[in-house]
Amino acid sequence: MAKKMRTLVTICGLCLCLCLSLTVSGCGLQALLGNKNKTSSASKGKAVTVAVSLNQDDPNKLLITKGIDDLAKKEDVQVKYIDPSEVDNDSALKGAKVLIYQGGNANLLKSAEASKVPVLALNQVPAGVKLVGIVTPDQEKAGELMAESLVSKVPEGQVIILQNDASETGSQELLAGNKSVLSKYPKITVQIIASSSGSESTAKQSLSDLLQKNPGKVQGILAHTEKLSAIANDVLKQFQLDKKVILIGGQASIPSLERIASGTQTSAVDTSPYLQGVNAFQWAQKILNNESLDVSDSITSEQGEIPAKLIQVKAVTPDNLAVIQKSYVKTMQSAEQDQKQQSTKASSQGKDQGASKDQGDSKNQNKQGASSGSDQAQNKSGNVPAGVEKVTERIKTETTRDYLDAQGKVIGTEKTTNEQVKTLPPDMLKQQTDQSDQESKDSSKDQGGQSSKDQSSGQ
Numbered sequence: 185m186a187k188k189m190r191t192l193v194t195i196c197g198l199c200l201c202l203c204l205s206l207t208v209s210g211c212g213l214q215a216l217l218g219n220k221n222k223t224s225s226a227s228k229g230k231a232v233t234v235a236v237s238l239n240q241d242d243p244n245k246l247l248i249t250k251g252i253d254d255l256a257k258k259e260d261v262q263v264k265y266i267d268p269s270e271v272d273n274d275s276a277l278k279g280a281k282v283l284i285y286q287g288g289n290a291n292l293l294k295s296a297e298a299s300k301v302p303v304l305a306l307n308q309v310p311a312g313v314k315l316v317g318i319v320t321p322d323q324e325k326a327g328e329l330m331a332e333s334l335v336s337k338v339p340e341g342q343v344i345i346l347q348n349d350a351s352e353t354g355s356q357e358l359l360a361g362n363k364s365v366l367s368k369y370p371k372i373t374v375q376i377i378a379s380s381s382g383s384e385s386t387a388k389q390s391l392s393d394l395l396q397k398n399p400g401k402v403q404g405i406l407a408h409t410e411k412l413s414a415i416a417n418d419v420l421k422q423f424q425l426d427k428k429v430i431l432i433g434g435q436a437s438i439p440s441l442e443r444i445a446s447g448t449q450t451s452a453v454d455t456s457p458y459l460q461g462v463n464a465f466q467w468a469q470k471i472l473n474n475e476s477l478d479v480s481d482s483i484t485s486e487q488g489e490i491p492a493k494l495i496q497v498k499a500v501t502p503d504n505l506a507v508i509q510k511s512y513v514k515t516m517q518s519a520e521q522d523q524k525q526q527s528t529k530a531s532s533q534g535k536d537q538g539a540s541k542d543q544g545d546s547k548n549q550n551k552q553g554a555s556s557g558s559d560q561a562q563n564k565s566g567n568v569p570a571g572v573e574k575v576t577e578r579i580k581t582e583t584t585r586d587y588l589d590a591q592g593k594v595i596g597t598e599k600t601t602n603e604q605v606k607t608l609p610p611d612m613l614k615q616q617t618d619q620s621d622q623e624s625k626d627s628s629k630d631q632g633g634q635s636s637k638d639q640s641s642g643q
Contacts, residue, residue, distance in 0.1 A: 234281070248306070248464075261465075308352050309490065326453045341373075342401045344394060345359065408435070451499055453497050455497050
């Protein structure tokens with residue numbers, strides 16, 4: 185019996201020590217059972233940030249943004265767009281778990297490497313950085329489509345290729361696609377004018393010189409980017425050759441589609457910018473979740489083989505122009521509408537903060553009015569409390585505006601809030617309230633709103 189008692193005392197003592205230990209160390213039962221549930225709950229409620237740095241000169245930047253934002257909203261993932269003017273790159277990447285990089289401040293890549301933030305390239309391979317992958321249009325196929333559109337119109341003569349950046353991988357693949365088709369036509373001679381970002385004026389001068397030195401010989405121009413296409417169009421107009429020399433673009437955009445419609449450009453290549461944004465976000469999310477990428481292609485660069493997601497491209501000609509142009513315009517309008525909503529929301533938040541003091545006073549007045557049953561009875565009957573010299577009335581309205589397409593589908597919604605403050609004489613309020621009570625004894629909330637409207641007109 186004594187042995188059993190000693191055993192019981194020992195067990196109780198161990199339990200007491202264990203409880204004291206948990207209390208002192210701040211641990212609980214959850215710590216003993218493990219942190220599995222706690223970790224899952226934390227990661228489920230945690231907002232993950234995807235940092236995005238886009239090329240500000242890309243004419244389809246807004247369409248790429250639309251693709252990223254649409255999926256981010258569905259997945260409830262926070263996206264941070266980094267402005268190129270941000271010099272503090274460490275602060276710009278704060279909280280970021282992955283960086284989608286198309287262009288912008290190159291120092292951002294060094295900060296990402298130092299912070300061990302994975303970099304996913306978009307459209308082009310940045311120099312001097314290790315990438316986890318790249319999402320890009322099939323540039324070589326785009327180059328082939330450009331050349332095929334040209335040779336269908338011009339089987340011989342001199343052709344000028346306006347190359348964007350000879351050192352960039354995507355530009356090299358575009359040129360390779362051009363040459364693979366043009367090399368099959370021995371009667372076509374090729375002249376290449378290479379330029380780098382920011383030196384498009386040099387390309388414009390070089391193109392002008394070639395046209396002057398070879399009058400009547402240049403039959404076609406292949407321009408790799410929208411900016412180069414616009415430059416070529418300006419030069420051809422200057423020499424009155426816009427209807428004689430065929431212009432083929434490598435990057436479809438709303439301006440290039442308009443030129444095709446007007447007949448000053450023969451064709452372009454649809455690189456699906458919206459799908460670029462969609463696929464870039466999908467891969468970024470896989471990187472966040474430590475999932476394997478659905479890799480089917482790769483791109484060879486100075487860093488070696490990079491896993492690649494190639495976006496399919498297609499030629500834009502007068503035959504399919506209407507469909508593609510409609511798609512670009514509708515997506516652009518929807519993206520612009522999203523930006524307007526964000527601006528309106530930010531503006532409304534600023535106004536709400538500015539009016540927070542007045543709103544607080546209004547709430548206090550409502551609380552004071554509801555503090556006694558007799559006061560409530562007076563308010564309901566329309567009687568003004570004794571000693572009141574003026575009455576302040578606040579009217580807040582919210583307007584929701586839906587934007588519909590031709591089929592009646594909502595493609596955008598805009599909300600605006602308006603708040604008005606009016607001051608009324610107590611005698612006028614009492615007179616109008618008594619008149620309303622005489623017309624109907626069972627006054628309702630709607631009649632009260634109509635009375636407010638009458639007060640406004642009377643004022």
